[in-house]
Amino acid sequence: MANNSSVYSHPIFRPRQMPITTPAMTLVRDELTRCVWTHQTGVIITGQSRAGKTSACRQIKRCPILNRDGASVPVLYVSIRHRDKPTIKSVFRQLCLSSDLKISDRDNSDTLCRLYFHHILDRIHSSPSPNVLLLVDEFQRLSPDQFDAFAELYDVSEEGDIDLTTAFIGNDPECRGLIEKLESDEFAHIYGRFFGHWIAFTGLVSEQQVASCLRQYDTLRYPDDGPSYTGFFLPQAVKEGWRFESLAPDLWRIFSEYRSAARITSWGMQSFTSTINTLLSDVLPHCGVENHSDEHIHECIRISGLLPGLVKPKD
C-alpha cells in the first residue's frame, strides 16, 4: 500500500467523487438522452433511498449528456427542501438559490420566474441547440400545487423557443402518495406534462452487475498514471494476478442471504460502495486475499448499514 499521506486522498475515501458507474446510472443517462433527443417535457425517476439516484444526477451534471449535435446539454440541478409554506414562490426561490442567483425577500414569483428563465437563457447561449435539462431531486417533498412552478417555467421556455426537459427524481415509496394525487383530473396538466415517462432506479440486482462494478475497481486508476484501485491497496495480490472481480460470486451469495431474509430487491449503491470500500481498504490488506472468509464480508455488510436500514416496525 502507498504511504499514509497519500492513502487518504484516494477516491474510495471520498465516495461522492468516485466515478463508479452502475447499470442503473447508465440506464438513467440513456433514458434522459432519449428524452432530450425526442424533446420530452418531463420524466420521473424513482428508486429506493440510498440507491444512488443523487449520485447519478451528480454524474450527469459533471459529465453532461450530449444532444444530437454532439454538444453538451446544459444541466440545471435543484434539490427540493421542505419549507414552512409549500408555495410556488418557494420553488422559484429554491431554483434561483440552487443557481446562486441573488434574490431578495421582496421578489415575487413572477420576478423569480423571469430571473430563472434568464438564467436558463444564459446557460443555453453558448450551446448550439436549445435543449436544457432540469434535474429536480427529492421531488417527493413538493406539494401538488408547487408543480405549477415547473409548468410555468416550461411555458416560458417554450415561448422562448427552448426545449426544457424536467426530470423529477424522488424516493420510492415516499413519492407514491404524491403521484397518486397528481393522477387526479385536477392535476392532469401536470401529470400529462411531466409524468409521461417513468424510470425505476434500482441498486444492484444481479451477480453480473456486482461483477461489473468490481471490474471498475480493477480498471480505474489513481492517480491517472498510477495503479488500479485494487492495486493501490493490494499491490502484491494484483501483481500475482488476483482481481477484485473474482469476489463477485461470494459477495452476491452473501448479499442474497440478506435479500431473501429481508425481502429487499436490490443492493443500494451506498451500502454496496461502503461494503466494497471497507473490504478493499481495511479487511483484505490485513487478512490477505487468500485468507478472507464469509465472516469478513458479513461484517463489511453489517458496517455498511444495510441491516439497520432494513429494520422496519412490526405491522
Next chain:
Amino acid sequence: MFNYGSVLHQPYESAYATIRRALVSNPGRKLHRLKNVLQLPNTSDTLNKWLRQQQSMPKDDIPGPMTPTRQCPECAAACFHTNLYTLRWLNACPIHGCAFRYSCAICGRPWPKLSELEKRDCHGCGIPSKDDFLTYTLPLARKMNTTELEVVYSLWKVSGKLCLPNLRERFDYCYDLNPRLMWVVADEVDELYPSLVDHLMPSNVVRVKQATYRGLYCKEANLHPLDEDAGPLANLTHGYPLIKRVRPNQDALHDIYLVFKGISQWLFRVSDHRACYINDYRNLTTSRLSTSYRICPICSALSVWLFHASFRENLNVSTGSTESFPILYNHGMDRFLSLGRPQVYFRGEYFTYDEPFSRWLYRRSLMILFIDLFKFFQLLANIQRKLMRTEPFTVSRMSHHVIRKCGLSIHKGKLRFLYHLRDPLTAISPPHSIQTSMACKAFHDNNAARLFNPYLYLRVNKNNLCTLTEFLDYQNSLTENFILMCKKT
C-alpha cells in the same frame, strides 16, 4: 451571481447596451444592486472590468457617451446599441437599414440615460416585461446579424478622421436620399481610393495556380524586354513606358468617346438623371463648396473624368495647373492614371507589353478611374456639410472589390491579366440616391460664375447623347482653352 443576458450579447456593443442587457436579464434588480453584487463601492473599476469582459472590444476603443443620442429603433428593441452609431457619416443602421432616431419609436421619449433605464418599462428603449421580452426582444436579438458592423468598424479604424462623434449636427436637414442606399453608398465609397492603383499595379507578378483564378477572365499580352537593344517595341519607344508613347490621334479620341458614351449610358440607365452638366472642377475646394447647393456625384465625377481623359489623351499633359484638382488632392484622391506605368518587373528585368493590350488596359482603367471618382464624389456629397475641413482624409490602401480578384501572371513569356468583372461598372451600387437634375442645374448655375469655366461647359442629355462630332468639337474647345491658359501663364 447574476445573469449576464448572454443571449442579448452582440459584438461591438457599447457599455450602455451591456448594462442594459444585464438589467433586462435580472428583473427586479436595480442598477445600484448590480454594482453591489459586483462588490463595487462606488462604480469602481470592477464594473469597468466586467464591461470589458462582456464586450468584444476594448471599452475605450470607440469613444461614446453613456447615453445614446441616436439609435436604430430595431437595435434598441433588441437591447443593442453600439458606439459605432455615433459615427456621423453613418446615416442609417447597417444592420436593419433604418434611419437613426433621436427618440424611442414605441414610447416617443428620448433614449433613456443609464439611470433612467430601470424605470422605463418600454420594450423599445427600457426594460421589457416578460411578455414583451418573449414577443419582441428575444426574437429580434436572435435574428441580429452584426456582420455589417465589422465593415463599419474596420472603416472607422482605418479612416478615423471621418468620425465626428462630438460634432454637433449643425446641418441636421433631411436627406432626400433613401437611408438604405445611403448606407450602401457609405460602404462603397470608403473603399475607393487605391482601386485604380491596385488595378494598374497588382501585387508582384507571381506564378499563380490556375485554380486560384478559375472563373476569371483572362487577357493575354506579349511581353517585350524594356531594353534599348531588345525587342522592336522597345526600340520604338526608346525604353519609355508604352502608355506615354501612345500619341493622341483620331482613334484614341474615338476610344475615349466610346468609354464616355458607355459610362453616360450606364449613368442614365441606372439613375433618374436626365441630364449631366460637365464643367471645370479645377477651382473647386472643400472650403468653397456651397452649403446651399449640394454637389452632384454624377456630374462632378463625369466632369473630372472627362477632363482627365481629354487632357491625357488629347493634349498629352498631366502635370501642372491644367490637371490639378485641389478637392481631390486634399483628400488623397490624386492618383490618376499617371501612376499606371505599363511595365512589368520580372526576374530582375523590366518588360513592357504590346500596344493592343496597353490600350485595352488603359480603357479599362479609365472606367475604373470613373468608378473611383464617382465614389469619391458620392462620399463628398454625403458629408458635404459634415466634413472636417481642416484635415484631409487619411488615405490608406484598401482593396476594392472591382480589382480584388485581379492579378498578373507570366506564362511562357506572355503576360496574363486575370480579372473578375468584364464590366467594372456593374460592381458598384446603382446611384439611385443622387439628387435630381434640377438640383444639379442649381449647383451648376450657382457655381458657374465663381468656379466654373464657361468655355468648358457641356450638357449631356439622356435622350440626346453627345455625338462623336460634338465630342470632338468639345475636345477642340478644350485645346483652345488650354492654349489660351498657356499664353496667360
